[in-house]
Structures are given as C-alpha cells and as structure tokens.
Amino acid sequence: MQTRLTEMLGVTHPIVNAPMTPQAGGALARAVSEAGAFGIVGLNEDESAEQIAEQVALVKAGGFSKPFGIGLVIWVLERRPDLLDLAIAAKPTLVSISFGDPAPYVERLHRAGILIASQIQSRASAMRAAQAxxxxxxAQGTEAGGHTGAVGTLPLLQIVLDAVDVPVVAAGGIASGRGLAAVLAAGAVGAWIGTPFLAAAESRTPEQARERIVASDETQTVLTSLFDRAQGKAWPQEFRGRALRNRFTDQWNGREEEMLRAPGALDEFRAAKAERDYTVANVYAGQSVGMVSARTTARAVVERIAADAAGHLQRAASLVR
Ligand SMILES: Cc1cc2nc3c(=O)[nH]c(=O)nc-3n(C[C@H](O)[C@H](O)[C@H](O)COP(=O)(O)O)c2cc1C
Known part of the structure; x- marks a missing residue:
C-alpha cells in the first residue's frame, strides 16, 4: 500500500509504532522499521541522557539505516529541554511532539531537516498544530492507550480531515487490518498504533504487565488521572491516561484528592509499582487490548495488519459500481 505517509517517511507500510514511554524503546522501533513500517522511540522523562542514548543506539546498531522517529511530550520538554537536543542529535526522520502547542519547536526541527508529527485531540488543537x-x-481518539482526550477516533478523524490540509494519521483503537482499512478509506494516510505493540517481544513491557494485557478485554480500560496524581506527574488536566482497570482504579478513580490524603494509599501504590504488582500499579493500554490475546513480535503485528488491510480495501473498492 502506498500513501502520502509511506512516501514522506520512506516506508513500505502506512503504519507507525506510537511513541509509548517507556515501553517503546530502541529495540521495538528498530523491529518495526525492519518490518517495513515506521518505528518511533519514545523519550522517557525519567531516564538520563545516557539511558536515552542507549535506546537510540539500539536502533542504529550495526549501521542500520532505515528511517525511524523520536517521540517527545511538550510539557515534559518544558522541564527537560535537553530532550529536544538529544532528539535532534539522533538524526531521526521525524519527531513526534504532542500534548500542547508544538509551535515553539517547529522551526528548530525543520532547520535540522526533521519532519514533525503532532498528536491532537480536537478540531481546535488540530488547527493550532496545522498553523504551527x-x-x-x-488524530488521537479517546480509545487510545496512554494519555489522550475525550473524543472518539472516528468522529475526531472525520472532523480533522475536513478541517486541515495537512496529512492526517489516525490513532486510537486500531489493531487489525479492518481498522487500518477503515481509516485509510476515510482519508487518513496511515495508522499510529500503540497497544498491540505492548505485547511484542521487543517492547519494554514488564512480563507481569504483558500477562494482564493479553488477558484483558475491551471493556477493561479506564480513562483516569489517578496514576498521574499518585506519581506526581504534571500532565495538563485535559489529558487523562487510558489504563487497564484494577483494584486501585476501582477504589480511587474520580476520588484522586481523597486518595492523596488517605493514610497508606500512596504507599500501597508505590510498593506495588516497585514490585510490579499490576493489581494496583498502572498498565496504560487502549480499548484495542481486546484484540491483543497473545504474545507476539513487532514484525507479526505489522505484517498481519498490513496484509489484512489490503484485502479489506480491495473488497471495499468492489462495493462501488
Ligand atoms: C503505554 C503507552 C504509553 C504511551 N506514551 C506516550 C508518550 O510518551 N508520548 C506520546 O506522544 N504518546 C504516548 N502514548 C499514546 C500513543 O502515542 C498513541 O496515541 C496510542 O497508543 C494509540 O492508540 P492505541 O493504544 O489504541 O493503539 C502512549 C500509549 C501507551 C499505550
């Protein structure tokens, strides 16, 4: 399949692995790029410059030269401007810069010859990014895993495709050829896929979290700011995180202030996080977790989605007389 996205990024499949921190490291990005899609390394605010350089080195080891990208979060950049320098030094084809106004960063990235993608969650934020x-x-719908907005992928995609002239990629809930075919048929140039790659061997998902991802269905996620509050993360209020429901969200989602004051609640969370006990600690994942039922590899995810989408698009084309 050839789209504007495959042309811009120099890849075979119109599929991008979403910059999931910390799960989408160098090994995942490389495996995705090796499979002919576009791999992105998410830069993690909790890691040092050296640790980040190690992840980037994994993509480039042995002279590997296929295109890849780097993912940044705008409110994090405001605290750690060094991440922008690290991203540029890695010489990626594209930098993803999301959750805020990308304008202050556009000129510098373009001067370095780097393409820019930005995830948006409304018509207004799409227009701001286009203007920048x-x-x-x-276009990132609320079905997405990790931090996101409140509008569903399909309404958002339709609104944004009509509102801007910039190529639009769809994110949130796409995990099969059906999903990729649907967004391409609507006019998107590709799919930005996160949750299915969490079960790939190359991701940095801890084994205990992987078990829960494989076992969960599409009804078992919740959009919550609980884990940000518990970890003191400064996410802007409009972005909550979609995570697997667990005992901690059942008890405290929507009662974040009370949780912060409750004796022992934060200690319980911190201990669970350290012990990888995900009945309490967070596993960010989207609604497409209902389509992730086995451990897999990045290549298998890419090839299955791309091959199935081509079949669905051919069938869809035959509907038109
Ligand atoms: C575990 C996890 C971590 C994420 N971290 C980031 C991040 O650091 N930066 C970012 O721009 N998006 C992040 N996202 C959102 C993804 O970029 C993307 O929008 C989402 O995964 C797409 O929806 P899907 O999960 O339904 O495929 C994250 C998503 C997940 C599941």
Missing part, C-alpha cells in the same frame, strides 16, 4: 507548520497531524 507541523508536517503530519495525528
């Missing part, structure tokens, strides 16, 4: 001069807009 980003090259690709990622």
């Amino acid at each position: 001069g980003v090259d690709i807009i990622v």
Whole structure:
C-alpha cells in the first residue's frame, strides 16, 4: 500500500509504532522499521541522557539505516529541554511532539531537516498544530492507550480531515487490518498504533504487565488521572491516561484528592509499582487490548495488519459500481 505517509517517511507500510514511554524503546522501533513500517522511540522523562542514548543506539546498531522517529511530550520538554537536543542529535526522520502547542519547536526541527508529527485531540488543537507548520497531524481518539482526550477516533478523524490540509494519521483503537482499512478509506494516510505493540517481544513491557494485557478485554480500560496524581506527574488536566482497570482504579478513580490524603494509599501504590504488582500499579493500554490475546513480535503485528488491510480495501473498492 502506498500513501502520502509511506512516501514522506520512506516506508513500505502506512503504519507507525506510537511513541509509548517507556515501553517503546530502541529495540521495538528498530523491529518495526525492519518490518517495513515506521518505528518511533519514545523519550522517557525519567531516564538520563545516557539511558536515552542507549535506546537510540539500539536502533542504529550495526549501521542500520532505515528511517525511524523520536517521540517527545511538550510539557515534559518544558522541564527537560535537553530532550529536544538529544532528539535532534539522533538524526531521526521525524519527531513526534504532542500534548500542547508544538509551535515553539517547529522551526528548530525543520532547520535540522526533521519532519514533525503532532498528536491532537480536537478540531481546535488540530488547527493550532496545522498553523504551527507541523508536517503530519495525528488524530488521537479517546480509545487510545496512554494519555489522550475525550473524543472518539472516528468522529475526531472525520472532523480533522475536513478541517486541515495537512496529512492526517489516525490513532486510537486500531489493531487489525479492518481498522487500518477503515481509516485509510476515510482519508487518513496511515495508522499510529500503540497497544498491540505492548505485547511484542521487543517492547519494554514488564512480563507481569504483558500477562494482564493479553488477558484483558475491551471493556477493561479506564480513562483516569489517578496514576498521574499518585506519581506526581504534571500532565495538563485535559489529558487523562487510558489504563487497564484494577483494584486501585476501582477504589480511587474520580476520588484522586481523597486518595492523596488517605493514610497508606500512596504507599500501597508505590510498593506495588516497585514490585510490579499490576493489581494496583498502572498498565496504560487502549480499548484495542481486546484484540491483543497473545504474545507476539513487532514484525507479526505489522505484517498481519498490513496484509489484512489490503484485502479489506480491495473488497471495499468492489462495493462501488
Ligand atoms: C503505554 C503507552 C504509553 C504511551 N506514551 C506516550 C508518550 O510518551 N508520548 C506520546 O506522544 N504518546 C504516548 N502514548 C499514546 C500513543 O502515542 C498513541 O496515541 C496510542 O497508543 C494509540 O492508540 P492505541 O493504544 O489504541 O493503539 C502512549 C500509549 C501507551 C499505550
């Protein structure tokens, strides 16, 4: 399949692995790029410059030269401007810069010859990103794993495709050829996929979290700011995180202030996080977790989705007389 996205990024499949921190490290990005899609390394605010350089080195080891990207979060950049320098030094084809106004970063990235993608969650934020001069807009629906907005992928995609002239990639809930075919048929140039790659061997998902991902269905996620509050993360209020429901969300979601004051609640969370006890600690994942039922590899995810989408698009084309 050839789209504007495959042309812009120099890849075979119109599929991008979402910059999931810390799960989408160098090994996942490389495996995705090796499979002919576009791999992105998410830069993690909790890691040092050396640790980040190690992840980038994994993509480039042995002279590997296929295109890859780097993922940044805007409110994190405001605290750690060094991450922008690290991203540029890695010489990626594209930098993803999301959750805020990308305008202050566009000129510098473009001067370095780097394409810019920005995830948006509303018509207003899409128009702001287009005006800022980003090259690709990622319409991220509320079905998505990790931090996201409140509008579903399908309504958001339709609204954004009509509102901007910039190529639009769809994110949130796409985990099969059906999903990729649907967004391409609607006019998107590709899919930005996160949750299915959490079960790939190359991701940095801890084994205990992987078990829960494989066992969960589409009804078992919740959009919550609980884990940000528990970890003191400064996410802007409009972005909550979609995570697997667990005992901690059942008890405290929507009662974050009370949780912070309750004796022992934070200690319980911190201990669970240290012990990888995900009945209490967070596993960010989207609603497409209902389509992730086995451990897999990045290549298997890419090849299955791309091959199935081509079949669905051919069938869809035959509907038109
Ligand atoms: C575990 C996890 C961590 C994420 N971390 C980030 C991040 O650091 N930066 C970012 O721009 N998006 C992040 N996202 C959101 C993804 O970029 C993307 O929008 C989402 O995974 C797409 O939806 P899907 O999970 O339904 O495929 C994360 C998603 C997940 C599941």
